[in-house]
Amino acid sequence: MEKKAAIIGVGMTKFTSCRRETRSRAELAFAAVKDALTSAKLELKDIDASVYTSVDGFEATVRPARTLEALGQVLNIPLIDVNTGGSAGGSGIKEAVHLIEAGIYDIVLVYGSPTFNSVVDNQQVLNTASPPIFEKPFGIGAVHMGAFYLTRYMRDYDLPEESWADVAAKNHRAAARNPYAHLRKGPTSAEILASPMIASPIRLLECCPTSSGAVAMIFASEKRAKELCDTPVWVRAMSSITDTFLSGFKSYQGFDKLKILAQKVMKAAGIKNPLKEIDVAELFNPFAGFELLEYEAVGFCKEGEARRLLDDGVTDVGGKLPVNMSGGVVCTNSGISASVIRHAEVALQLMGKAEGRQVKSPSVGLAHSWGGNDGQFHTLAVLTL
Amino acid sequence: METPSFMSKQYNMHLDFSLALGASFTKWMQALKEKKILGNTCPKCKRVFVPAKPFCEICFEELKDWVETDGTGVVESFTVTYQKFRNCPEPPYVVGIIRIGNAGTCMTHWIGGLDYKHPDEIPEKIKIGMKVEPVWKEERVGDPLDILYFKPVA
Numbered sequence: 001m002e003k004k005a006a007i008i009g010v011g012m013t014k015f016t017s018c019r020r021e022t023r024s025r026a027e028l029a030f031a032a033v034k035d036a037l038t039s040a041k042l043e044l045k046d047i048d049a050s051v052y053t054s055v056d057g058f059e060a061t062v063r064p065a066r067t068l069e070a071l072g073q074v075l076n077i078p079l080i081d082v083n084t085g086g087s088a089g090g091s092g093i094k095e096a097v098h099l100i101e102a103g104i105y106d107i108v109l110v111y112g113s114p115t116f117n118s119v120v121d122n123q124q125v126l127n128t129a130s131p132p133i134f135e136k137p138f139g140i141g142a143v144h145m146g147a148f149y150l151t152r153y154m155r156d157y158d159l160p161e162e163s164w165a166d167v168a169a170k171n172h173r174a175a176a177r178n179p180y181a182h183l184r185k186g187p188t189s190a191e192i193l194a195s196p197m198i199a200s201p202i203r204l205l206e207c208c209p210t211s212s213g214a215v216a217m218i219f220a221s222e223k224r225a226k227e228l229c230d231t232p233v234w235v236r237a238m239s240s241i242t243d244t245f246l247s248g249f250k251s252y253q254g255f256d257k258l259k260i261l262a263q264k265v266m267k268a269a270g271i272k273n274p275l276k277e278i279d280v281a282e283l284f285n286p287f288a289g290f291e292l293l294e295y296e297a298v299g300f301c302k303e304g305e306a307r308r309l310l311d312d313g314v315t316d317v318g319g320k321l322p323v324n325m326s327g328g329v330v331c332t333n334s335g336i337s338a339s340v341i342r343h344a345e346v347a348l349q350l351m352g353k354a355e356g357r358q359v360k361s362p363s364v365g366l367a368h369s370w371g372g373n374d375g376q377f378h379t380l381a382v383l384t385l
Numbered sequence: 386m387e388t389p390s391f392m393s394k395q396y397n398m399h400l401d402f403s404l405a406l407g408a409s410f411t412k413w414m415q416a417l418k419e420k421k422i423l424g425n426t427c428p429k430c431k432r433v434f435v436p437a438k439p440f441c442e443i444c445f446e447e448l449k450d451w452v453e454t455d456g457t458g459v460v461e462s463f464t465v466t467y468q469k470f471r472n473c474p475e476p477p478y479v480v481g482i483i484r485i486g487n488a489g490t491c492m493t494h495w496i497g498g499l500d501y502k503h504p505d506e507i508p509e510k511i512k513i514g515m516k517v518e519p520v521w522k523e524e525r526v527g528d529p530l531d532i533l534y535f536k537p538v539a
Contacts, residue, residue: 139473147464
């Protein structure tokens with residue numbers, strides 16, 4: 001029989017601004033892992049392997065996993081360090097799932113670190129993601145790379161700027177209901193449109209903040225999941241995809257790699273109509289507008305029709321397929337925690353534990369992560385009860 | 386004096402790097418000195434790569450055949466930066482994704498030669514598919530920055 005992996009525990013700290021953070025990295029790791037173990041009814045000694053996810057550079061070390069070394073050394077268990085840029089959380093989860101599905105381990109911990117909270121000027125490190133000779137001199141960082149996609153989409157589909165603000169406002173309203181989110185003031189579309197333009201067409205309140213906080217998840221084999229958990233969340237299908245490194249080598253016509261990945265993952269999950277069959281989704285949106293391109297790439301609607309889905313309230317509270325009820329990455333971006341959180345949030349929704357932001361009885365969820373230079377990596381997971 | 390409950394400590398690192406460019410990038414960079422934008426072609430899929438590449442990522446074939454483009458290109462996408470970022474140019478500046486000739490790939494470079502008096506209006510002045518040409522520096526050293534920027538073709 002094919003082996004299955006399930007999520008049986010989720011632990012999260014509250015998120016705040018990096019500048020206001022007083023908790024050390026070790027304290028954040030301890031709080032998140034302790035919370036995850038408690039929710040899974042386990043102790044530290046029960047973990048067979050731990051997966052640490054972060055990105056080099058932000059902590060002035062090539063060993064960012066040092067925060068969690070104790071979980072590998074004292075327990076005499078493997079510590080697996082996974083780094084695929086912003087999508088490292090999704091990639092780390094995929095490794096944990098594979099290890100369990102292969103029958104190698106029964107209990108695996110995945111930890112998403114607060115990547116951004118020690119570097120004084122994040123943008124300086126983010127800018128090192130682009131190729132140093134051909135692209136870096138032109139002054140492009142993460143927001144510019146995002147802007148190339150959104151400029152092209154606006155022009156191709158004659159999208160008004162208001163649509164970016166509307167999708168941002170939907171996320172901000174959702175974050176106001178999420179006690180763990182960083183930005184919880186819930187600005188309106190008009191207030192978002194009045195915020196300064198950073199890199200056209202992206203305005204300040206359509207950009208993620210740099211947040212601090214941590215998340216941990218416990219994955220278990222089928223046997224252990226059924227013993228330990230009343231509502232295990234099964235990983236029905238999960239995969240990832242890789243693109244070339246250079247920004248200039250991309251077409252900027254939608255998220256083409258995510259579209260290919262989604263077709264593979266939906267097929268593996270037996271999903272024919274994503275909009276009909278999926279109940280809740282967390283899509284990676286460090287810039288609010290990404291969410292619209294992602295509706296199309298994952299198959300919620302046809303190309304050019306994302307705006308209609310948004311305007312009809314399909315992806316809002318009470319809609320057929322609520323998206324980013326956590327407030328999304330645009331309201332809380334704690335580096336690699338953000339890509340683990342997409343999965344943690346969907347798991348909490350399916351478990352019925354999404355305090356303040358719970359969707360009514362979902363049974364199938366979708367979690368996405370995005371990272372590397374200019375969307376070089378995507379991961380996508382279908383999670384079910 | 387009050388004893389703080391929480392402290393933070395600052396530290397920094399300064400790291401220097403030197404990157405070997407290899408034969409293809411070197412040839413491409415050297416041609417810029419002569420105001421030439423070269424491309425190289427995949428023997429299998431016939432895609433033209435600008436900037437040049439050592440091999441075709443799709444066919445995994447070595448790129449040995451060179452073509453000289455006329456230097457003009459089209460804008461595939463762009464962004465106008467209004468915010469000052471450390472170690473980046475003074476805003477506003479425009480970065481374009483520019484397809485040179487019929488290349489299968491694009492270059493990242495500045496789009497200039499525009500009226501900057503009304504920064505809010507810059508995006509409307511740039512069209513997707515707009516034709517652009519390079520404006521060269523007087524003193525060229527073999528670097529993408531030998532091109533000052535790309536300007537709209539009159």
